[in-house]
Amino acid sequence: MMVRASFYCFLILSHLVLLLSAEDEKGYIRNCPASFYCGKLGHLQFPFTSSNQPECGLSVIYGCEDSDSNADKEIQLEKEGRMLIVQKVNEYNTLLIYDDVLQRELDSSNCEAFQHNFSLPTSSLLSFHITNIASLFRCNVTLDIDAPEYFKSSCKDQDIYYPSQNELRSLTDIPSFFVGCSSIQLPLKLPSNFSDPFKWLSSTFVVEVRLSHECGKCHNSGGQCRLDKKGSFFCAKGNSMKVRVYTAVASVVGVGVLILTCFYFRTKLSSLHLLCNNKSRTHENIMAFLRNHELLAIRRYSYNEIKKMTISFKDKLGQGGYGGVYKGKLPGGCPVAVKILNESKGNGEEFINEIASISKTSHVNVVTLLGFCFEGSNRALVYEYMPNGSLEKFIYEKSPSRANYELTGETLNKIAVGVARGLDYLHRGCNTRILHFDIKPHNILLDEDFCPKISDFGLSKICPRNKSIVSMLGARGTAGYIAPEVFSRNFGVVSHKSDVYSYGMMILEMVGKRKYINIKTDCTSETYFPHCVLKHLELNEELAPQSIADEEDKERMQKMVIVGLWCIQTNPSNRPTMGGVVKMLEGSIESLQVPPKPFLVFSSQITNPSIS
Incomplete structure (x- = not known):
């Protein structure tokens, strides 16, 4: 068995060396900085780049070279589209965008607002996704349709149709009765006056930049994503051919040794692999949730801030199924209770549930979540402090x-x-x-x-x-x-x-x-x-x-x-x-009437008990 494994490793090694030796030098590029400064947006990195280094990223942000750090920075999401103001860029490749033109049209109830269409392009390198977007239909003639789930709003010589509040979303299948109408996609907010689309459309929205699998793999390996003259993807490398061959040889030899080891420790390595995959999935689930809820009004703390507010977890209030609870203080002196979560179960479900559920609430009889920490394997939730503890x-x-x-x-x-x-x-x-x-x-x-x-x-x-x-x-x-x-x-x-x-x-x-x-x-x-x-x-x-x-x-x-x-x-x-x-x-x-017994209780039938 060991001889057979060694032979397979040798074949893999030989083929990879031959393939790398035959590769041309089209992928050689100059090095790009790991990050760049963009005024009030701070330090940004791939996939974003500045207009003076467009080859170093996929989403170009204009105005970064402006000496005034407070000046607006802009981005062009669509080719030949208008410039949009970037208000914020976070570490999860998510932008907070403001469309000043759309805002003016919404403020004045201008029908030109329905001439826009935020149907963003995709490519083999990346795609754009707006977190909250609704599908509307712009029709030049009034339709005779029997669809109570759709509302109509007349605007000049056009009718605008949109789904009911519970169905506001981006539609993938266009209903047959809207054939001949223009389908438009516009960002939305929570409706305050649902009968007036000018009130629930939004000029501020979140755009997530997603890399394609090939591009992400290329970038993580130290390369840069490119399209050739035919529009096909290739990964540009910054290393010379000799270095790449040596690196590949060393990597394959290492893999070969690992394969041989696996024959001896197959069971242990399988368990380790499963554990690593579960941890990776948990981390990805939580990251995806935080990206989609970037605008939640809940502060995110670093783990050092959590340690500081609890004086290194000095005062323990209790222990629950998901971790210990410690007393702490915010910088202003406000007392808080800090729950330190154990290793996440169920792909981080309990951590996501806490934030997703409680962030939607505001009630005197529901505890208030003041902040959270998600840093590597460290997870914590910061609540208002309850002096009398639990019931x-x-x-x-x-x-x-x-x-x-x-x-x-x-x-x-x-x-x-x-x-x-x-x-x-x-x-x-x-x-x-x-x-x-x-x-x-x-x-x-x-x-x-x-x-x-x-x-x-x-x-x-x-x-x-x-x-x-x-x-x-x-x-x-x-x-x-x-x-x-x-x-x-x-x-x-x-x-x-x-x-x-x-x-x-x-x-x-x-x-x-x-x-x-x-x-x-x-x-x-x-x-x-x-x-x-x-x-x-x-x-x-x-x-x-x-x-x-x-x-x-x-x-x-x-x-x-x-x-x-x-x-x-x-x-x-x-x-x-x-x-x-x-x-x-x-x-x-x-x-009040006395209820019937649940059939799980086998005591004698209650007959007119005294409750006075």
Whole structure:
């Protein structure tokens, strides 16, 4: 086997040397600088270049040689197209572009705005992609179409058709009834007045420059991407032929040695290869996400800044499934909580979920994300600091951090209502519907006034507002809080009602406090906690005597129990929405009906239990 491998290595080595020796010198070029200065845009590098060195890049930015560093820099995306102002260039080959001509036309509702078309060119070297772009159709005659998903706006002697708000995007297939019309693509922003396209078109947009696979491979190997006279791609090299041959020989010899080693350590190397591929995929997934969300109003910190704000992780607040949480301070003195993530699981899904979900929110009962760090293998999330920590330390008898503090019935009810409002906001109040999938006391943080805030969106899923049902591979969440349909689709579909179930289990714990339950009848089941709660409801017993100060407190606790039991109904369609939960908790107890038992509970049938 070793002899055969050596023979194969020799053949590969021989062929590569012959091929390199036969190659002509057309690819020899002069060296280009690794980066160049472009005024207020800072130092840029390939694929960008300045107008005085056009051969050193693929996207030429004009005005870099201007002595005034604050002067506008411009770029021409299309051949013979007009110049556009570059406001920002980041390290992920993404530009923030401003079209001043289009802005003037939008401000004055000028129909000339629809004469533009941002259908950007592609080549064998690179392509341009606008992050948010919509397809519109410019028609010289009024169409008689029956398509309610399209809107029409008349502009001079033309009609402009565009899809409904939920369908605004770049279309690949043009509907047949628009044949004969001009298809145009224009950048968009979130519509403030959807009936007026001048209000939701945007003159500021993000353009991503993507290298072709061949060009990227060429650049990473030290070459430069070129087109010959026939328009075919070739990789120009800056090294002499002799150096290239020697380099190739040395590389192939090294590869040959590696191949021989693999015969002995095949299993270990396969595992290592798989691990490296997974890490590479994780890194690429996160990089792609950050490129597409460059305009998020969340600060990105370096790892050194994270270490500085936490004083090298001196004060540890807690440990979660995805990493430790440390107390820190921003330069202005504002206290923060910094979560340092462990090695990413699921291609960096939990890191992406946190930023993607929480960046879309702004609610008093959802924790605020102030910044993040993504630097090599170091990942961190910076949150507002919650002085009272998580809810779990106040509702478990033997919690090591409980600090002998007993929450009153009024405070427990306030927390239950606040969490319900936060979930209702996530389900209905955002531009997109956010399903949390890990509601539990550990993920409810309390500020100095015990106002609750939902945190830890690592398992969340995002879907359109008009869609609730989601598809998932396998269960996600924490045992004891996971809805039955998440385990098995035989119980129903996975939707926002799965969060309702987790919420119900949580508020039953808040009232019952598990370890505090003092049951006067036989209740030996430890596998399904609501069994014990139902027993107490049957016997009209007080579930949390330590928290009940008066009749008003008793009524609050009973409402939370009834609402919790409604939330954990086995059939998702029998559970209320979170908006319904808020109304139930804030309404009178007389308006509440005791729910049927989930069939997972086998105690006797409840018959008119007293709830007064």
